[in-house]
Structures are given as structure tokens and as C-alpha cells.
Amino acid sequence: MNEAGVPAPDHGVGDRERSVPPPLYEVAGxxxxxxxxxxxxxxxxxxxxxxATLTSGGDPWASLVTFAALDDGSxxxxxxxxxxxxxxxxxxxxxxxxxxxxxxxxxxxxxARVTLAGLAERAEDPLxxxxxxxxxxxxxxxxxxxxxxxDFMFWTLRVQRVRWxxxxxxxxxxxxxxxxxxxxxxxxxxxxxxxxxxxxxxxxALLVIAQxxxxxxxxxxxxxxxxxxxxxxxxLETQRGRAPTRVAFPHELAERSQLRGATVExxxxxxxxxxxxxxxxxAGRIS
Amino acid sequence: MNEAGVPAPDHGVGDRERSVPPPLYEVAGxxxxxxxxxxxxxxxxxxxxxxATLTSGGDPWASLVTFAALDDGSxxxxxxxxxxxxxxxxxxxxxxxxxxxxxxxxxxxxxARVTLAGLAERAEDPLxxxxxxxxxxxxxxxxxxxxxxxDFMFWTLRVQRVRWxxxxxxxxxxxxxxxxxxxxxxxxxxxxxxxxxxxxxxxxALLVIAQxxxxxxxxxxxxxxxxxxxxxxxxLETQRGRAPTRVAFPHELAERSQLRGATVExxxxxxxxxxxxxxxxxAGRIS
Numbered sequence: 001m002n003e004a005g006v007p008a009p010d011h012g013v014g015d016r017e018r019s020v021p022p023p024l025y026e027v028a029g030x031x032x033x034x035x036x037x038x039x040x041x042x043x044x045x046x047x048x049x050x051x052a053t054l055t056s057g058g059d060p061w062a063s064l065v066t067f068a069a070l071d072d073g074s075x076x077x078x079x080x081x082x083x084x085x086x087x088x089x090x091x092x093x094x095x096x097x098x099x100x101x102x103x104x105x106x107x108x109x110x111x112a113r114v115t116l117a118g119l120a121e122r123a124e125d126p127l128x129x130x131x132x133x134x135x136x137x138x139x140x141x142x143x144x145x146x147x148x149x150x151d152f153m154f155w156t157l158r159v160q161r162v163r164w165x166x167x168x169x170x171x172x173x174x175x176x177x178x179x180x181x182x183x184x185x186x187x188x189x190x191x192x193x194x195x196x197x198x199x200x201x202x203x204x205a206l207l208v209i210a211q212x213x214x215x216x217x218x219x220x221x222x223x224x225x226x227x228x229x230x231x232x233x234x235x236l237e238t239q240r241g242r243a244p245t246r247v248a249f250p251h252e253l254a255e256r257s258q259l260r261g262a263t264v265e266x267x268x269x270x271x272x273x274x275x276x277x278x279x280x281x282x283a284g285r286i287s
Numbered sequence: 288m289n290e291a292g293v294p295a296p297d298h299g300v301g302d303r304e305r306s307v308p309p310p311l312y313e314v315a316g317x318x319x320x321x322x323x324x325x326x327x328x329x330x331x332x333x334x335x336x337x338x339a340t341l342t343s344g345g346d347p348w349a350s351l352v353t354f355a356a357l358d359d360g361s362x363x364x365x366x367x368x369x370x371x372x373x374x375x376x377x378x379x380x381x382x383x384x385x386x387x388x389x390x391x392x393x394x395x396x397x398x399a400r401v402t403l404a405g406l407a408e409r410a411e412d413p414l415x416x417x418x419x420x421x422x423x424x425x426x427x428x429x430x431x432x433x434x435x436x437x438d439f440m441f442w443t444l445r446v447q448r449v450r451w452x453x454x455x456x457x458x459x460x461x462x463x464x465x466x467x468x469x470x471x472x473x474x475x476x477x478x479x480x481x482x483x484x485x486x487x488x489x490x491x492a493l494l495v496i497a498q499x500x501x502x503x504x505x506x507x508x509x510x511x512x513x514x515x516x517x518x519x520x521x522x523l524e525t526q527r528g529r530a531p532t533r534v535a536f537p538h539e540l541a542e543r544s545q546l547r548g549a550t551v552e553x554x555x556x557x558x559x560x561x562x563x564x565x566x567x568x569x570a571g572r573i574s
Contacts, residue, residue, distance in 0.1 A: 048395040050337030050385050052347035060339035060347045062385035064400045064452075084402075084450060098337045098349035107429035108335040113351045115371075142394035145455075163371060165351075168432075
């Protein structure tokens with residue numbers, strides 16, 4: 001039963017799940033980032049968000065804002081007190097911020113997003129104001145055009161509750177304390193070009209990794225859909241359908257510069273493994 | 288004084304305005320779309336939004352949704368009752384939807400966005416549900432993956448209040464009645480490729496239009512930044528700085544197919560006018 005008292009079948013393990021072919025041999029679960037780390041990483045890579053505030057009548061009000069993520073997890077905002085969201089925050093400090101992964105023309109609900117809910121406070125203390133101002137100028141190139149206007153006020157949103165959705169079927173909550181203590185992942189935060197490179201130039205290596213380490217010896221193609229310090233996410237094509245899998249790196253990476261070495265090592269291990277190509281093999285023989 | 292009782296200097300007519308060079312001869316104000324039409328057009332071209340709802344404690348909650356715009360101005364949503372926004376709406380029908388123009392890497396606050404505030408109601412009536420379902424399947428390709436899951440509910444948001452921001456310095460409010468009665472602009476809704484074409488292949492024509500009809504005889508380059516049935520928005524370079532201007536079409540267009548003829552006619556009129564190029568001319572001589 002969920003909070004509304006309604007029986008709560010998980011639609012993620014319903015119709016959709018049945019259409020995803022399972023792995024053909026057992027694979028050790030590859031460790032993932034925590035939800036708080038996923039959220040911090042997504043937020044650290046963004047500078048625009050939807051802000052939800054309360055009108056004087058208590059109605060929810062969604063508006064576009066720019067923001068900067070501060071090291072302690074709070075978010076710096078600079079809002080005009082002439083704008084509705086600025087007036088709203090001045091009279092009720094409750095707010096939440098939706099940060100969405102840019103997706104282009106893809107399936108909009110396949111991408112990651114996070115809602116950060118908390119309380120906003122005016123950054124009136126000169127040191128806090130200076131820190132928020134500097135962070136915002138660093139995160140938003142055009143902010144210099146308005147941050148010093150007399151009607152713009154600096155705010156910091158202290159995060160108290162986090163809801164992260166990684167796409168279909170991947171979602172979790174985190175407390176404000178977990179979120180504020182987490183750090184953005186050093187690999188995932190800047191993985192875009194590495195993912196493009198892997199998919200353009202190393203499709204063969206990804207395929208062997210999928211076949212021998214990822215549980216899908218019948219994979220016919222593989223592309224990287226995500227990278228972080230703990231592993232690599234793959235999306236595979238098989239004659240049984242499309243499937244996601246994840247393979248852990250040999251060691252957790254401390255920084256992005258270790259990414260190349262880790263993928264080379266992963267490929268070496270995959271090539272040394274029981275590579276199986278061609279038609280759907282007998283699963284029993286492999287596992 | 289604004290609603291918060293604070294003196295309200297309009298920052299749009301402050302520091303920023305002074306840096307924009309004025310036209311050098313008087314130009315008739317080119318008619319624009321109404322704020323309600325701008326909002327309807329923006330919404331008609333989108334299928335994702337940020338939804339603001341109220342938690343059980345009355346806190347504002349921002350989340351990502353897909354939606355479809357219905358002809359009567361209301362918005363069709365399909366939300367899981369397992370998700371926080373679905374539970375929120377079920378217990379308090381107040382909501383607002385933020386629709387943002389996709390901008391890529393540009394200045395995030397230079398783009399258009401609109402907040403639609405109103406009340407959501409369950410589309411339980413079979414006809415209403417069927418209409419919402421069909422609209423959503425038409426607007427969101429991937430919606431077929433979840434609209435028929437048992438935990439997904441259809442909602443329609445009836446718009447009661449609209450706040451449209453067209454970018455820096457362009458903003459207006461509209462009532463729900465104005466919004467619901469307006470129609471998306473037939474030219475602006477699908478103008479992207481026409482704008483790209485004009486800028487790639489007809490920069491010379493845009494420049495002459497800017498010089499002789501747009502008030503900037505000293506323009507050295509011009510690009511189209513927007514098109515609608517009433518006119519063309521231009522951004523010009525001059526030795527005095529960058530400036531926006533707008534030129535009306537000879538006649539209001541009824542449909543997109545008339546766009547080519549209208550821009551040809553505008554170019555013809557511009558070329559027949561008192562073309563002035565080169566260094567900044569004597570404004571008195573031209574006006």
C-alpha cells in the first residue's frame with residue numbers, strides 16, 4: 001500500500017519488465033552510485049531548473065530559474081523581487097527545484113531528473129552573498145547581466161528531501177543529509193565526450209564486454225549509455241530484444257583520467273573470457 | 288510599488304536598456320502576437336513540462352511530466368498514482384505547469400517560457416479520457432509504453448492564469464479565458480526551419496529590411512530571431528552595438544504557406560526604400 005492507501009503494484013516490474021530479455025548467465029551485481037550521488041552529479045552538471053514556490057494564496061507556482069550548486073549541497077539562486085517567484089519566496093520560504101537531464105529529441109521520461117525540496121533563505125550575510133554571487137557567475141555565463149541589478153536578490157536553498165528518477169524503473173529517495181554529504185561523481189559529471197568516443201570508436205570492445213562480462217553472450221551490438229567511477233552502463237541488441245546491463249570497473253576510479261586505463265583493462269578481461277558470438281547459445285553451457 | 292510593497296524600478300528599462308542603440312528613424316510599431324497567443328504557441332510546440340503540485344503538507348513540489356495541449360486550452364496529463372505528483376494532485380487539485388522553449392547552449396533566460404496555473408481534474412468520463420489519451424499518444428511518442436498501465440491516471444489541467452516571459456524585457460500576464468480562447472500562431476509554431484533558411488541563404492535581404500524598414504540604416508548584419516503571422520523579429524549588428532527590431536509583414540498571414548511570398552514582398556519593399564549603408568548616417572536626413 002502506498003501513502004494514498006492504494007494497493008501499489010510496481011509498474012516497473014509489470015508489463016514493461018517482461019519485454020526485456022534476461023541475461024543468459026549469472027552476473028555479479030555491478031555497484032552503482034548512491035541515489036544521493038546520482039542527484040549531486042546531475043545537479044552539478046546543470047545551471048537551469050524549474051522552481052516551485054507558493055503564491056500568496058498557497059497555490060503551487062512553477063517558474064524557470066538559473067542556479068549554481070554550492071559545495072555544501074545548497075543551491076544559489078538570484079531572483080528579481082519584481083518576479084512572481086521572488087515575491088513568493090519572500091513570503092514563504094518553502095521551495096523545490098526540478099533539475100532535468102537535457103535529452104534532445106529522445107524519450108523525455110527516459111532521462112534522469114531530480115527534485116530537491118527544502119527551504120530558501122536570503123543570502124544577506126556579505127560572505128554568503130559573495131559566495132552565492134561568485135558561484136552563480138561561474139555557473140551561468142549570462143548572470144553578469146543581472147546579478148547586480150538592485151531588484152535581484154540572492155537566495156540559498158537548503159535541501160531537506162530528494163527524489164531522484166534515473167529513467168524508467170530507476171528511482172529512489174534520499175534525505176537532505178545524504179544529499180548534502182554526497183559528492184558529484186568525478187567520472188559521470190563529465191562523461192559525455194567519453195561516451196561518444198566509446199560508441200564511435202570502440203563498439204567492438206563494448207560488444208565483447210557485454211557478451212562475456214555483461215550476461216548477454218547473444219548480444220549483436222552494444223553501446224554505452226552511461227559511465228561513472230564504479231562502472232559502465234550498456235544497452236545491447238539481441239535477437240531476443242533490447243536489454244540494459246552494467247559492468248563494474250576492475251577498481252573504483254578516483255578521477256576521470258583513470259577512465260581510459262579502466263576501459264582498456266575491462267576489454268582485456270572481456271577478451272580473455274569465454275567469448276560467445278553468433279546465434280543464441282545454450283545458456284546452461286555458459287553459466 | 289509592487290505587491291510586496293517595495294518600490295519597483297523596472298530593471299528592463301534600467302541599465303540593460305541603455306546599452307541598446309535606438310533606431311535612427313521613426314518606425315511604425317509592428318504588431319505582435321498577444322501574450323495569450325505567444326503562450327498557446329509555445330505550449331503547442333512542447334510535450335514536456337515541469338509540474339508544480341502541493342504535497343500533503345502544502346509544500347511546493349516540482350516534477351517532470353509529459354503533456355498534450357488540447358484544443359480548448361486545457362492540458363492532458365497521464366500520471367502514475369504511485370508517483371508523488373500523482374498522489375499530490377489526488378489530494379489537492381491546484382497545479383501549475385512550466386513550459387520552456389528548448390535553447391541548447393544559449394543564455395537560458397533569453398528564451399521564452401510560460402507558467403500555466405489552474406486546477407487539475409481526473410479525466411474519468413470515458414469520452415474525456417479517450418480524448419486525453421489520444422492527444423497524449425499524438426504528442427508523446429513514448430507514451431504508448433505507459434498510458435495503459437493500471438496505475439496511470441489521466442488528468443486535465445484547466446488553465447486559470449498565465450504568466451508568459453518571452454525573454455529579457457518581454458513579459459505579460461493573461462487570464463485563463465484569454466489563453467483558452469487564443470490559438471497557436473500558424474507561422475510561429477513551425478518557424479524553426481524557415482528561420483534557419485532565412486539566416487543561411489537570405490542574410491542580404493534581412494539586412495536591407497533592417498536598414499530601410501527596421502529603423503537601422505547603419506546595420507551591418509541582420510539575422511532573423513523569430514517569425515509569426517504578423518511579422519519578423521531581427522537582431523542587428525551596428526557600430527553602435529547590437530539591437531533587436533521587428534518589421535511587420537505587408538498583410539497578416541493566414542497560414543505558413545504564405546510566408547515565402549510575404550518575405551519576398553517585404554524584401555521588394557525594402558529594396559525600393561531609401562537604402563542607406565556604410566557609416567552611421569545623419570538620422571535627421573532619413574526620418
